[in-house]
Amino acid sequence: MDGEAIIGQLMGPEGRADPYPLYRRAHALGPVVPCGPGMAMAVGHRAANQVLRNPAFGVADHGMRADFDPEFLEHSSAVLLSRSVLETNAPHHARVRSLIASVFTARRVAALEPAVVAAVDALLDEMAGQGSDGSPVDFMDSFAFRLPVGVICELLGVPEADRYRFRGLAADLTTALEFIADPSELTAADEAADELAGYFTELAAERRARPKDDLVSALVEVAAADAGRLSGQELLANLVLLLVAGFETTTNLLGNGLALLFEHPEAAAGLRDGTVTPVGLTDEVLRLDSPVQLTSRIALAPGLAVEGVETPPGSAVFVLIGAANRDPDRYERPEVFDPARTDSQPLSFGGGAHFCLGAQLAKLESAVAMPALLHRFPRLAPAGAPTRRDRLVLRGFETLPVTLR
Template sequence: MDGTQIIDQLLTPEGSADPYPLYAQAHRLGPVAPIWDDMLMAVGYRTVHRLLRDPGFGVADAERREVFDPEYLEHSSRTLLSYSVLEVNAPDHARMRSLIASVFTARRVAALEPAVAATVRRLLDEMAELGSGSAALDFMDTFAFRLPVNVICELLGVPEQDRYLFRTLAADLTVSLEMIVEPDDMLAADAATDRLAAYFTELAARRRADPRDDLVSALVQVADAADARLTDQELLANLVLLLVAGFETTTNLLGNGLALAFQHPWTADGLRTGKVTPAGFTDEVLRYDSPVQLTSRLPLKPGLTIEGHPAGNGAFLLLGAANRDPARFVDPDVFDPTRTESQPLSFGGGPHFCLGAQLARLEANLALPALLSRFPALTPAGDPVRRDRLVLRGYQSLPVALA
């Protein structure tokens, strides 16, 4: 198979259900392979690592997107996030990123630890109640979604009664991040975006009038400061991004992690006994089955090459494949939370390195060991169902029984 055949296969339901054999084939073609007319697919760890940091390459911002995807302007799901930090390049990126980072600090995240631990305990209590009498539970719904949504909403200042609305809205919106989107899904993505935008416009207005100690209030103040370094549109886009990025991916980290613990019972035992560290387990889940499988980079000036290939219209960076590069990882297809050479690329790298990496790790490090210790007899209670997605990889449902 050549690069085009591999990427075309990855885009089929079978390919996205299990992309790993296709990634292994891609590695045989080298760190980079040409695809379609004028693009590249990068799978080598070193190449992806370097491209994420290379100032000659950037994300598909509004100006560039208009050239290769002119219809994008008709879709709010695509235009809204184009005002966010995720989809802008220098110099706007550095301005926006430093403002968000100034309120979303490492200290603020570290201070959340007791609150995250308390939420974990509360959700485990709820699971114990719902799963008593050996009733099967869906782990995705009862825990994997609820923990991160509550944590990010607590941080943002979204009232408790509104939080569970977001599961479907975020799932609908994030379809628009996939490479191929059906027209009906696009309509649903636009409708979800409009609802989220309306929600955060209203919440920002409430916090403007009556500030609290939360991220929405802090970002509103930044936007309203005399030097107004964040426009209203950017404020809204980044609030929606923080919400959606804050739980979609972490939900999938928890789901992918539990599924792997079931498939490799020695690792679950290791977590219970301390032979496997929570941080080692989380890192290996991120490497082995990353919640974000790919991103892309475009050349910002003419004449650039990638490993000797003309950069053309840019490259898909297959993070999930780079994490299984045999040139970087010993036995890359073996799930081993005790490996020491990890540093997966699941959170990206360089200027766009995930702003929530510390928070996502904190949640997973606390949640999975607590879950396995609280329910030592936890077992699968039916076949898990994967979501039919390539970019954001996770389960739709993961049935479990507590005893």
């Protein structure tokens, strides 16, 4: 099987459900594998890290996409995301990212730990009530979604009463990040983008009139004072991105982590007795079953090569994060779940200019939540088969039913 066939199968239903056998086949072909005219995939850890960190590899931004796929302009979901830092290159990326990064400082995130602990305890109390009669509780809906959405909404200043609506909207919007064969698949994503943009338009107007101590107010103030630092379009796009990215991947991290603990009860026992550290567990979940499996970059300069494979200007490199995290040249027993690893450096949060701003917050939430969950419910067990979302780029569960006693 060559690289083109592997990419094709990854986009199919079986590949989306379980991409890891295809990653093993890709590793056998080398760290960088051509997969079509002007396309290659980086599957080795070093190769993927090199592409992510090299500023000569950029993202497909608004201008590029309008040039090679003008139909993208007809989809509000794609256009909205293209105005965010997720799909922006220098110099605009650094300008907007610096504004957002001022909120996600290490000190600010560390100061959130008491609030995260309180939120975890409150959600566990609610789960205990829901499952007190032995009936199943959906971990994804009752905990894995509600914890990170509550934290990011507090940072943004989104009222608590509005938060319930965001899980479905985010699921629809992020379809625009997947490989879409039929543009009609973006209908729900476009509707979600329109609803989220409308929501933040109203919230921004409210904060402009009555500012509060939150991120929406801070960014609204910047945009009002100097549109050159942050335009109105950029404001809305990045508020939506902050909301969705602030809980979508963490929700999947928590779900993927609990599923692995069910598969490996010895690791769950280690987390309870302290022989497995929360940080070690989080890093190993990120490595073995990453919430983000794939991203892509475009060669922006001549003379680029990755592990000896030339990438001319305009060529695309698919960075298979899920494969790089299981690179046998980087990890001993790469497909074994081992939270005691001391050399785990998963690429799940990206690297370089586009390294995830919320990485530290996601790790904090996981490190607080997982041991608290297992200590609170020592007989926690799966209650029937979970359901995975039919996605390749963003990997996680739709449902994960559990019993508490």
